[in-house]
Amino acid sequence: MNDMVDQIAARVGIPAEVAEKAVGMMLGFLQREAADGPVAKMIESIPGASELVAKYNGEGETGGGGILGSIMGAFGGGGVMALGQQLMAEGLGMGEITTLAKETMAIAEQHAGKDVVEEVVSSVPGLSQFV
Numbered sequence: 001m002n003d004m005v006d007q008i009a010a011r012v013g014i015p016a017e018v019a020e021k022a023v024g025m026m027l028g029f030l031q032r033e034a035a036d037g038p039v040a041k042m043i044e045s046i047p048g049a050s051e052l053v054a055k056y057n058g059e060g061e062t063g064g065g066g067i068l069g070s071i072m073g074a075f076g077g078g079g080v081m082a083l084g085q086q087l088m089a090e091g092l093g094m095g096e097i098t099t100l101a102k103e104t105m106a107i108a109e110q111h112a113g114k115d116v117v118e119e120v121v122s123s124v125p126g127l128s129q130f131v
Helices: 003-012 016-034 036-043 049-056 065-073 079-087 094-112 114-122
Strands: none
Touching: 003 016, 003 094, 016 049, 016 079, 016 094, 036 079, 036 094, 036 114, 065 094, 079 094, 094 114
């Protein structure tokens, strides 16, 4: 595990293995959904982030999310809500997901700078309410 994962696991209060997968899924989501330039800069700036994205990008996308996933898909509501469902499927509660997102973005700010992180967050509809 890397320092970022250990730090986030401790702050969220979850096992490091769960934090590793959740952070990888979150960063992979951002890589797919956020503005290309800023998100690439952010991921490259965080030690170990590229490896997490490579390992967990797309993890949990299959399976459809049950009835709620079907409803969200029917109304075009993937994005942040779909990521939330995937993280809940990993055993995280809403409070843990919110803390995970805030801690991940705080670490990203330390490495990539506040302006880059703000560009990433503002380029993903609905993300700002979680970070």
